Amino acid sequence: MEEANQSVVSEFIFQGLCDSQELQVILLLPVSILYLMTVLGNLFVVLLTITDHNLHSPMYFLLANLSFVDSCLSSVTTPKLITDLLKDDKTISFGGCMAQILCVHFFGGGEMVLLVTMAYDRYVAICKPLHYSSIMDRQKCIWLVLTSWIIGFVHAMSQLAMILELPFCGPRVVDSFFCDIPLVIKLACMDTDTLRIVINADSGLLATTCFILVLVSYTYILFTIHLNAKEGASKALSTCTSHITVVVLFFGPCIFIYLWPVSITWVNKFLAVFYTVITPLMNPAIYTLRNKEIKNAIKRLTNQHVNSRDNC
Numbered sequence: 001m002e003e004a005n006q007s008v009v010s011e012f013i014f015q016g017l018c019d020s021q022e023l024q025v026i027l028l029l030p031v032s033i034l035y036l037m038t039v040l041g042n043l044f045v046v047l048l049t050i051t052d053h054n055l056h057s058p059m060y061f062l063l064a065n066l067s068f069v070d071s072c073l074s075s076v077t078t079p080k081l082i083t084d085l086l087k088d089d090k091t092i093s094f095g096g097c098m099a100q101i102l103c104v105h106f107f108g109g110g111e112m113v114l115l116v117t118m119a120y121d122r123y124v125a126i127c128k129p130l131h132y133s134s135i136m137d138r139q140k141c142i143w144l145v146l147t148s149w150i151i152g153f154v155h156a157m158s159q160l161a162m163i164l165e166l167p168f169c170g171p172r173v174v175d176s177f178f179c180d181i182p183l184v185i186k187l188a189c190m191d192t193d194t195l196r197i198v199i200n201a202d203s204g205l206l207a208t209t210c211f212i213l214v215l216v217s218y219t220y221i222l223f224t225i226h227l228n229a230k231e232g233a234s235k236a237l238s239t240c241t242s243h244i245t246v247v248v249l250f251f252g253p254c255i256f257i258y259l260w261p262v263s264i265t266w267v268n269k270f271l272a273v274f275y276t277v278i279t280p281l282m283n284p285a286i287y288t289l290r291n292k293e294i295k296n297a298i299k300r301l302t303n304q305h306v307n308s309r310d311n312c
Contacts, residue, residue, distance in 0.1 A: 008169040012097050012184070014090035015175040017081075017269060021088070028085045034277055035078040041284040042067035045294075052297040058136040059125070060294075062118045063287060065145050066246075069114060070280035073107040076100060077178040077276045084177065097179040098164060104180070104276075105159045105203070108254065110152025112210040115247055117144045119217035122240060127224045155206055162199055166190065176269060178276070182257070204255065211251045218244055242286050249279045 018024060049055045049064035077100065084090040092100070124135050159181060166188040174183050181199055185192050221240055253271035288294050 008167070008189075009094060009172045009187070011091045011093050011172065012179065012187070013173045014084060014092065014177055015173055016084060016090055016177055017273070024085045028082065031078070031085065031277065032082050034281055035074060035082065038074045038078075038277070038281040039071050041281060041288075042071040045284045045287070046071075048294070048297055048301065052300065054300075055293065055297055058121050058138075058141045059118070061141050062114065062121055062145070065148075066111065066114055066118065067284055069107050069111045070283050073104070073111065074276060074280040076103040076107065081177045081277075090177075092179065094168070097174075097184065098160060100179040101163070101181055101184065102156050102160045104156075104178070106152045106156035108152070108275075109155035109206055110148045111250065112207060112254075113148035113151045114145070115243075115250065116210045116213045116217075117148060118243060119214045119221075119247070120144075122243060123217045123221055126221050126240075151206075155202070158202060159199060162195060162202075163188075166192070166195075176272060178272070180257075180272065207251060207254045211247070211255065214247050214251075218247075242291065245286055246279075246283050249282060250275060253279075 016024065017027065045067040046064045049060045080092070080100075121136055125132050128135065163181060163185055166185070167190060168187055169189040171187055174180075174187070176183050181203075182196070185196055185199065218240060225240070253275040257268055257271055288298070
């Protein structure tokens with residue numbers, strides 16, 4: 001009886017990105033390339049930050065953690081999407097579905113808090129430059145990153161706890177390419193209107209709170225830059241522009257999916273692809289192309305490789 005109460009459904013079926021098998025085959029190559037570029041690009045940023053001593057600062061420590069989280073977030077859903085593009089029967093076990101929900105909210109929630117931490121780091125660097133080294137010391141940076149992981153984990157566990165014991169007895173078709181709570185909860189064999197509001201409020205509250213904190217931080221930063229439009233202002237503005245771009249690209253789809261009252265299937269699928277596939281790729285590209293220190297570090301790494309090859 002307990003097993004029946006937990007779940008009659010042993011697996012779920014993904015509807016996928018579209019109904020056309022031909023279009024899915026066409027999408028296989030670009031999605032695979034995007035995922036490969038995402039993982040390699042983010043891991044490259046992590047390794048570059050670790051190996052180059054000029055990047056051993058709080059900002060790049062946080063950036064390396066962001067890149068690691070992005071590679072993890074993309075790896076939760078994209079490999080399954082790639083393999084399913086070649087299948088007619090796109091199934092996932094009940095346990096696999098719950099694991100996807102847990103990991104998506106774990107890494108997604110952690111990234112939201114990490115983006116707030118990065119905004120705070122830039123606030124201290126630009127608005128309180130004389131106290132930056134004492135405020136953003138190594139120990140505090142580690143604790144801030146740990147806090148982001150802890151909040152992400154607590155958020156993910158709270159989401160999972162609310163749906164894990166729901167009775168699922170059919171239908172079992174999820175109209176997406178991965179298990180997302182708003183879609184999975186519709187399949188429960190009970191009235192979930194109140195629970196859906198609570199779950200969306202949980203995710204929406206975290207996303208909106210983090211987004212507001214980031215906006216407040218960058219408002220202070222831009223105001224400070226405007227008042228002190230002198231030496232170093234263009235560099236600070238360039239760095240902040242990169243951060244703001246990443247924030248908008250990440251928070252925009254999340255807030256829309258969980259807080260927008262009207263659910264439009266193709267829009268939700270597009271946004272889901274955007275924040276699980278596109279955004280994790282764009283983050284390292286944005287920081288690499290707009291950051292002078294990163295570009296210099298790449299040049300140093302390239303020169304070291306050329307010199308070592310010549311010596312051989």
